[in-house]
Amino acid sequence: MDFSQKITARVRALHESATLSFGDRVRALKKAGRDIIDLTAGEPDFDVPVSFRQGVTNAMAQGHSKYLPGRGLKELRDDIAAKLAAENNIMVDPESQVIVTPGSKQALFYAFMSLIEHGDEVLIQDPYWVSYRAMVELAGGVLKTIPTFEKEQFKITARAIKDAISVRTKVLVLVNPNNPTGTLLDRDDL
Numbered sequence: 001m002d003f004s005q006k007i008t009a010r011v012r013a014l015h016e017s018a019t020l021s022f023g024d025r026v027r028a029l030k031k032a033g034r035d036i037i038d039l040t041a042g043e044p045d046f047d048v049p050v051s052f053r054q055g056v057t058n059a060m061a062q063g064h065s066k067y068l069p070g071r072g073l074k075e076l077r078d079d080i081a082a083k084l085a086a087e088n089n090i091m092v093d094p095e096s097q098v099i100v101t102p103g104s105k106q107a108l109f110y111a112f113m114s115l116i117e118h119g120d121e122v123l124i125q126d127p128y129w130v131s132y133r134a135m136v137e138l139a140g141g142v143l144k145t146i147p148t149f150e151k152e153q154f155k156i157t158a159r160a161i162k163d164a165i166s167v168r169t170k171v172l173v174l175v176n177p178n179n180p181t182g183t184l185l186d187r188d189d190l
């Protein structure tokens with residue numbers, strides 16, 4: 001039986017992440033003995049700090065391996081709200097405005113699922129990180145890309161954003177610094 005036919009059209013329409021498929025290819029070539037410089041997933045070139053590893057080990061030893069509140073540990077949400085206030089001048093209520101997720105991919109997916117109605121447009125600068133299109137399309141939205149150019153250091157402009165806005169625009173994704181260009185907008189541009 002061909003089980004792929006049981007998978008929804010929604011999921012079948014998705015394209016595989018180019019980063020992950022290149023990553024698999026690099027791993028296979030390295031295993032076959034090829035000397036490859038891997039520029040796929042952005043792994044840091046340092047190990048997880050010892051204090052983090054020790055913290056996780058201690059927590060497991062102390063039995064902290066049960067279900068947590070759905071929004072995440074209260075103490076962690078309080079610390080996140082305190083960090084946002086002190087370092088980013090963003091005031092949030094840790095009870096109702098902070099959710100802990102296993103990565104930003106998860107958080108972005110929740111945000112798109114919560115904000116996008118069928119056919120809503122999401123604006124993003126191009127080039128953009130691979131997973132945004134799949135996330136927006138899964139949520140029923142339409143990704144509308146705004147080109148940026150090497151001769152302008154890949155900076156997105158307010159003019160280009162204004163021109164791209166339509167009656168269906170619901171979300172602007174502004175990644176700063178951007179991946180993959182590394183472009184950092186200055187305060188005036190922001």
Ligand SMILES: Cc1ncc(COP(=O)(O)O)c(C=O)c1O
Nearest residue numbers: 042102103104105106129175179
């Ligand atoms: C722009 C951008 N958004 C989201 C992600 C996903 O982040 P995470 O690994 O925390 O899910 C990445 C990862 O490289 C990224 O570069």
